[in-house]
Amino acid sequence: MDARRADLPARYAGLDDIVRRVPVSVVWEITLACDLACTHCGSRAGRRRRDELSTSEALDLVEQIAELGARDVGLIGGEAYLRKDWIDIVAAIRAAGMNCDLQTGGRNLTDDRIGRAAAAGLNGIGVSIDGIGPTHDVLRGVPGSYERALDALRRASAHGLVTAVNTQINARSLPELRALMEVVIDAGATNWQLAITTAMGNAADRPDLLLQPWQMLELMPLLAELAVAGRERGLFLQPASNIGYFGPHESAIRNILDPEIHFHGCNAGDTVMGIEADGTIKSCPGLSGSYAGGNVRDMRLREIWETSEPIAFNRRRTVDDLWGYCRTCYYAETCMAGCTWTSHALMGRAGNNPMCHHRALDFEKRGLRERLVQVKGAPGRSFDHGEFEIVVEPMPGAGPARVPDRILVDG
Amino acid sequence: MAESGRIPVPLRLCRGCRQFVRLEDSACPFCGADIAAAEAEHAAHVAEMRRAAEALRAALAERGV
Numbered sequence: 001m002d003a004r005r006a007d008l009p010a011r012y013a014g015l016d017d018i019v020r021r022v023p024v025s026v027v028w029e030i031t032l033a034c035d036l037a038c039t040h041c042g043s044r045a046g047r048r049r050r051d052e053l054s055t056s057e058a059l060d061l062v063e064q065i066a067e068l069g070a071r072d073v074g075l076i077g078g079e080a081y082l083r084k085d086w087i088d089i090v091a092a093i094r095a096a097g098m099n100c101d102l103q104t105g106g107r108n109l110t111d112d113r114i115g116r117a118a119a120a121g122l123n124g125i126g127v128s129i130d131g132i133g134p135t136h137d138v139l140r141g142v143p144g145s146y147e148r149a150l151d152a153l154r155r156a157s158a159h160g161l162v163t164a165v166n167t168q169i170n171a172r173s174l175p176e177l178r179a180l181m182e183v184v185i186d187a188g189a190t191n192w193q194l195a196i197t198t199a200m201g202n203a204a205d206r207p208d209l210l211l212q213p214w215q216m217l218e219l220m221p222l223l224a225e226l227a228v229a230g231r232e233r234g235l236f237l238q239p240a241s242n243i244g245y246f247g248p249h250e251s252a253i254r255n256i257l258d259p260e261i262h263f264h265g266c267n268a269g270d271t272v273m274g275i276e277a278d279g280t281i282k283s284c285p286g287l288s289g290s291y292a293g294g295n296v297r298d299m300r301l302r303e304i305w306e307t308s309e310p311i312a313f314n315r316r317r318t319v320d321d322l323w324g325y326c327r328t329c330y331y332a333e334t335c336m337a338g339c340t341w342t343s344h345a346l347m348g349r350a351g352n353n354p355m356c357h358h359r360a361l362d363f364e365k366r367g368l369r370e371r372l373v374q375v376k377g378a379p380g381r382s383f384d385h386g387e388f389e390i391v392v393e394p395m396p397g398a399g400p401a402r403v404p405d406r407i408l409v410d411g
Numbered sequence: 412m413a414e415s416g417r418i419p420v421p422l423r424l425c426r427g428c429r430q431f432v433r434l435e436d437s438a439c440p441f442c443g444a445d446i447a448a449a450e451a452e453h454a455a456h457v458a459e460m461r462r463a464a465e466a467l468r469a470a471l472a473e474r475g476v
Contacts, residue, residue: 015419017416018415018418018419019416019418020413021413021415246431248428248429248430248441249429250429250430250431251424251431262422262424264419264420265419269416271416305413306413306414314417315414315415315416317417330433331422331431333420334419334420334421334422
């Protein structure tokens, strides 16, 4: 990894950022209020939190974020535009010299709202689109939300904003990804961020929606195909850090101007920071409360970032902390079991991540596959999760295979 | 001074099969290729492509395209 290059996006973290532990990319849930009812929502958004930061607290927090050297602040919710002072927050972020983007479902992102945000300096908008028409509407829980999302995307482009699409990959959306890319390109988006639906919050109540580990065998070649085809047409795929890992398509899907770029492990708490609407600081926006480092109402942000142990797990983690398949994997030292959020939500603790292409290929070679079975539901709180066990079974159509004596491994 | 983040362990690309391999490996554990030889072959191929592109550019310029 080179020091930061001028032609890379602001939120790309280089080695220098890691050494200095700069929270390059800050993802800030400014309210939990939401106008959608997404079936996979990790934070179970809907109503605002009782004790969300006031305007003056939020503006003070912007200054503290800037002091740490952050370059990009992504506003999320709930639905960020439902907070009355969200334009003031955008303006403050830009005035502090940082990029600001809005990640939204777009249902009520009116032309007036986009215009005011653009005037305040908003750099870009990412709109969630999870499938074509009815698929999106079902996943987002509101009829008509697909058309509203597309309208928001077109309006944002008309205002000169950089536009992106965010897509959840799950059992419903996977068959539509190829067609969806055409929609994304037609709508004028230049970036397409994809993430596998994680078994957290509402998604933990819908195991039927989650991909199975063996589906990485279908997903990764497809993403590689779309990444190459998209790039030729001006669309850049941005796989989230829960997509991977390695295998023959790693370079194709993660190539940002350099084929040598590969997954380096979870970067939560090193170059990524998550903030909840009540001022809780986390190392990643998706992680549960047990990873909370503190609250800006009690401590300065710098103090939390530099001294809090719950957000230091990444720099403390060694291969000895990994378990199950990941413990002895060829890529263990680099990968460190991939996305902490994904493995914790599935297995109840980090360090063993079945959602992995290299791993699925390895099982396939032996005529086997892994299947996740939910053994414990989620209690129903924001960012909660259930628990899954991994069943190893013969790969259908693969002929005779030796299934391990202990069927449940890693459970 | 803040504590450093976790320094990533880099890998390199095997030009034989496009899989990433550890720096200390001389043979690719996935396709068996000699990694240095595959890299040299790739570099030669890239150089050849660049020369061809350069020649094409020059030919087009000569014809005023």
